[in-house]
Amino acid sequence: MAKILIPTPLRQYAGRQDAVELNGSTVGEVLDALTSSFQDLRRHLYNDEGRLRSFVNVYVNDEDIRYLSKDATPVGENDTISIVPSIAGGLHAG
Amino acid sequence: MVRIETQPWETMVEHARRVYPNECCGVMLGKASNGEKRVSRAVPLDNAWQGEQRARYELRPEDLLAAEREARAQGLELIGIYHSHPDCDAYFSETDLKNSCPWYSFVVLSIQRGAFGHANSWLPNAEQTAAEKEELICGE
Ligand SMILES: [Zn+2]
Numbered sequence: 001m002a003k004i005l006i007p008t009p010l011r012q013y014a015g016r017q018d019a020v021e022l023n024g025s026t027v028g029e030v031l032d033a034l035t036s037s038f039q040d041l042r043r044h045l046y047n048d049e050g051r052l053r054s055f056v057n058v059y060v061n062d063e064d065i066r067y068l069s070k071d072a073t074p075v076g077e078n079d080t081i082s083i084v085p086s087i088a089g090g091l092h093a094g
Numbered sequence: 095m096v097r098i099e100t101q102p103w104e105t106m107v108e109h110a111r112r113v114y115p116n117e118c119c120g121v122m123l124g125k126a127s128n129g130e131k132r133v134s135r136a137v138p139l140d141n142a143w144q145g146e147q148r149a150r151y152e153l154r155p156e157d158l159l160a161a162e163r164e165a166r167a168q169g170l171e172l173i174g175i176y177h178s179h180p181d182c183d184a185y186f187s188e189t190d191l192k193n194s195c196p197w198y199s200f201v202v203l204s205i206q207r208g209a210f211g212h213a214n215s216w217l218p219n220a221e222q223t224a225a226e227k228e229e230l231i232c233g234e
Binding site for chain 2: 007043053059062085090
C-alpha cells in the first residue's frame, strides 16, 4: 500500500478524503487504482488521449517521477505520492 | 468568490511592490466552503523563471509541494496562486493561461510604476483555453 495525497480541490471526487491508501507496486499502478476507485477523478488528471494533463506533476516523496522512472517508478509501504501542478505565466511568450 | 483577509492582502501587495519591475509569485492559503474561499495566509515564493523576470514567472514545483505540506499541517487549504503584472493590467495573459491549473484561483496584481493599481481573480479551464473572472474581495 502506498499513500497518495489528494489536492484539496479534487477531494470532492475522492470521497472527500485528503489521502487514499492504495495497492500497487509502481506509480502507474497506484494511479490506475486511484482512478478506478474514483472514476470522476480521471478527467481531472488525464486528458482525452489518456495522458496525464500537462500541468500535472507526480512526486514520490520529494522526487518528481519524470526524473525517476515515470509511471514505472517503484513505490513501497512508506512512500507518499503527491500530485503537484506546474504553474507559470507571464505577459509575453518566449 | 474569493475573499482575501487584510493581512495576507498586504503581504501580497508588499511583495509585488518589492520585486517591481519584476513579476512576483506566491501562494494563498485558507479555507473553502459553500463556494466561498477565504484566504488567511499569503506565502511569497521565489520567481524561478530562468531569465528576464519583468514579464515572466514560474513556481518551483518543490516550493508548491512544501507550501501544500505546510497548509495541511496547519489545517489550511491551498486556495490559489498570485502573481504580479508590472506596468500592465491585471488580465490573464495567453502565457498565464497556457501554464495554468484549473484547480486554483489565480489572483493577478497590477503594479503601475511601483504602486499597486488593481487586482483580478481568474479561474482557468482544464483545457487552458479560457479563464473566467471570479469575484475578488479584499478585506475581512
Ligand atoms: Zn500574468
